[in-house]
Amino acid sequence: VEAAQSISNTHSCVEKLAGCIFVQNVEAPALACTLPVLSRGLNDKSEEVKRTCCLIVDNMCKLVEDPAEVLPLMPRLEPLVKSACEKIADPEARGMADKAYKTLQKAAGESVLQRVSAEDALKHL
DSSP, rough: HHHHHOHHHHHHHHHHHTTOOSSSOOHHHHHHHHHHHHHHTTTOOHHHHHHHHHHHHHHHHHHOHHHHHGGGGGHHHHHHHHHHHHOOOHHHHHHHHHHHHHHHHHHHOOOOOOOOOOHHHHHHO
């Protein structure tokens, strides 16, 4: 909530989130709660904040068992992590971004989120 209030709170919120130890299966609600902080952090100018966000994504996605849990967040999270891979200048931070991107892809599996029109849905009923 603090990160959403002011951009100046983003750094401290990312650090607090990075301090969390994820020990059990991570599901969509937990991922969705962290998305605003991660989005702000991955859009931040600081490469260290981006690196920390990528570390969080990597750690959380390692604990996703069902790809359906991460799929709803992919349209928003995947481009941010991919952008970090391409734009971060620091080699170590870029390596962390690459690792997070691969872990995110692995967590999503081969699944593809598709929009279904109302007409198509009615055909199957």
